[in-house]
Amino acid sequence: MGNPMRTGAIAQAEVKTDEIDAEILANLLRCDFLPEVWGPDGVTQRLRRLTGVRSALVADRTRLKNRIHGVLAGLLVVLPEGGPFTAKGLAWVRGLELPEDARGTVDRFLRLYHAVDAELESLDAQLRTLAHHDDRVRLLMTLPGLAHGTALTLIGALGDVTRFSDGDHAASYLGLTPVVRQSAGKCHRGPITKADSSTARAMLTQAAQHAAEHPGPLGASFRRLRKRNARNVAIVATARKLVTIAFLMLRNDEPYRYARLERVRARLRHVERAVEEAGKPAGARTGRNPGPEPKDRLNRTYARAGLPGARGPQEWPRESDAPSTRPERGSSRRRSMPRRRGGGPGRKRRKWRRDHGLMTRHAIRPQGRRARLAWRSGSDGHEDRFRGRFRRKRRRRN
Numbered sequence: 042m043g044n045p046m047r048t049g050a051i052a053q054a055e056v057k058t059d060e061i062d063a064e065i066l067a068n069l070l071r072c073d074f075l076p077e078v079w080g081p082d083g084v085t086q087r088l089r090r091l092t093g094v095r096s097a098l099v100a101d102r103t104r105l106k107n108r109i110h111g112v113l114a115g116l117l118v119v120l121p122e123g124g125p126f127t128a129k130g131l132a133w134v135r136g137l138e139l140p141e142d143a144r145g146t147v148d149r150f151l152r153l154y155h156a157v158d159a160e161l162e163s164l165d166a167q168l169r170t171l172a173h174h175d176d177r178v179r180l181l182m183t184l185p186g187l188a189h190g191t192a193l194t195l196i197g198a199l200g201d202v203t204r205f206s207d208g209d210h211a212a213s214y215l216g217l218t219p220v221v222r223q224s225a226g227k228c229h230r231g232p233i234t235k236a237d238s239s240t241a242r243a244m245l246t247q248a249a250q251h252a253a254e255h256p257g258p259l260g261a262s263f264r265r266l267r268k269r270n271a272r273n274v275a276i277v278a279t280a281r282k283l284v285t286i287a288f289l290m291l292r293n294d295e296p297y298r299y300a301r302l303e304r305v306r307a308r309l310r311h312v313e314r315a316v317e318e319a320g321k322p323a324g325a326r327t328g329r330n331p332g333p334e335p336k337d338r339l340n341r342t343y344a345r346a347g348l349p350g351a352r353g354p355q356e357w358p359r360e361s362d363a364p365s366t367r368p369e370r371g372s373s374r375r376r377s378m379p380r381r382r383g384g385g386p387g388r389k390r391r392k393w394r395r396d397h398g399l400m401t402r403h404a405i406r407p408q409g410r411r412a413r414l415a416w417r418s419g420s421d422g423h424e425d426r427f428r429g430r431f432r433r434k435r436r437r438r439n
Contacts, residue, residue: 106126116139246277306342
């Protein structure tokens, strides 16, 4: 792929005519300096159009809800529990006694709301049918916070994932990486670039809100980031992590390993019900050989949905197979783990080990009598040994 900056010769030329520009382009093409541009196929273009229309309808419905809220708030009306847009809430709004002008305004907004909601439901049924028959979408639906709408939007935004070398490039393509301005010894990192699809970025941010409460590694990562940064920073970082994990899932054809069984089963059943309501048989989606039924419940759910099983720890790639990134002996490369004068782990070193999952309870053995008494070690016997030692000391003193 050529360097995109080479085409700046046309924009920065002092004498700019069609003849000169054509000659410059011909020379760049002859020297293979023109960058290659990926063009989406027909399926990706269709997904982008449908998900774009869905996002616009959701925005219109939200705008109408806010207008109805504004009229009721101006009249100091106390809303019922659950809001005015549930089945009971809409009946309550229709029967509400309001002034004549306010009553007419609310009725107009309600008619528009029902019309937009009906169109959104019709389009959503079509998208659920597409999600049911697309293996990539059902694969991404195993991620925390990703329903069929977000999965379809992400597939449409990324397109062919094989054109990305890793998940970081995919996250950069969606504009979830920070702006870096570096010169000499100074490096400034600003906000995210916000490149490409704003719709995919917004939906991934909403999915990260749900992933933040997940009991698995994604939720733990969010809570660790939340202790040091603002919530919005942690949410954007979790959205970027969702993209990198989704890239690996699509490349390796593997569902999420730490999914919650009930949530995944409900999402897959939701898209399958749309096909049944349309009068079409659900049937098998893939030509995979199911083989024997897995023992664990999560992989059993994946197998029944026609998805590949999640690999266990014994099937993960070993670290010995990966190329070593350790610097050679005598290298001047600075250690990434902070050190402390005088030896010992130190506070910064312990924090680094705790953030990277390398902290052991032997490395954080507390000091002092009260700290050791309050320490809960688990199953290694330290707690019983400390308690027994202090009990013996008390007896000797008494």
